[in-house]
Amino acid sequence: MICRLTGILLEKNPPQVVLDVHGVGYELDVPMSTFYSLPANGEKLSLLTHFLVREDGHFLYGFASEAERFAFRQLLKISGVGARMALSVLSGLSVSDLALVVARQEVGRLTRVPGIGIKTAERLLLELKGKLADALPTTSVSADDAHNDILNALLALGYNEREAAAAMKQLPADVTISDGIRQALKLLSRV
Incomplete structure (x- = not known):
């Protein structure tokens, strides 16, 4: 529904930002990887978005890159993983690190992300196997x-x-x- 927003960055309060788009302030939750790359308040910003409707509200999530948004959407498809956990994973690991963790099946690296236990990490590795490799540029493996x-x-x-x-x-x-x-x-x- 809402694919991208471009406007003026009004506020930054981790993990939320407020983006003014022609007089309408949109509140977006962003992963910390996106948060760290934000410009100063008052500057122009463009974010890719994911709009989520649940019975308890409407939520908008923003991403600096298509790879982040793709990884977020792949995480949401996993049973038991909600938007908060998906943001936590993307805040703890870059998309390329997440793809590497999945390719190497490194449970330990995933369990370092707050809120991810061993069983959840194992489920994430199983469900994401082969899904993130397409979103990343090919890297050579030694x-x-x-x-x-x-x-x-x-x-x-x-x-x-x-x-x-x-x-x-x-x-x-x-x-x-x-x-x-x-x-x-x-x-x-x-x-």
Whole structure:
């Protein structure tokens, strides 16, 4: 319904801002990543928005980038995650950090965000897997990181360290994570 607002920044009170758009003051909740990038009061500002209607009110959320808004919307789709928790996640982690945490399945980093426990973090990692990678520019993963991820995947699948290490030795140095796991599983199925 409301996609973007452009106006004059009137107030900044974390996590809320008031934006004057042609004489109408819009109150928006923003993640801290957006809050830290705001100009001074009285300056022009443009924010992407997400409008949420609930039985207890109408709420407007603002974002500095499309990636933030996309991540917020993906978080809202998860059962048990409301707007307050989604803002908390985006305030504690940048979108690129969140995508990296999801790709590496790092529960510990998510539990450092206030209000996120282990079970919620595990659910977030499961539900967000593969959804944030499309919103981010492609980043190169170092060979060591890829090999560590492949090794961890094999161990999680129940192979012991000796078996996993033997399969890892046979993989090319520049293998991607998904191809490496696939190739390692083929090697291990022949044993």
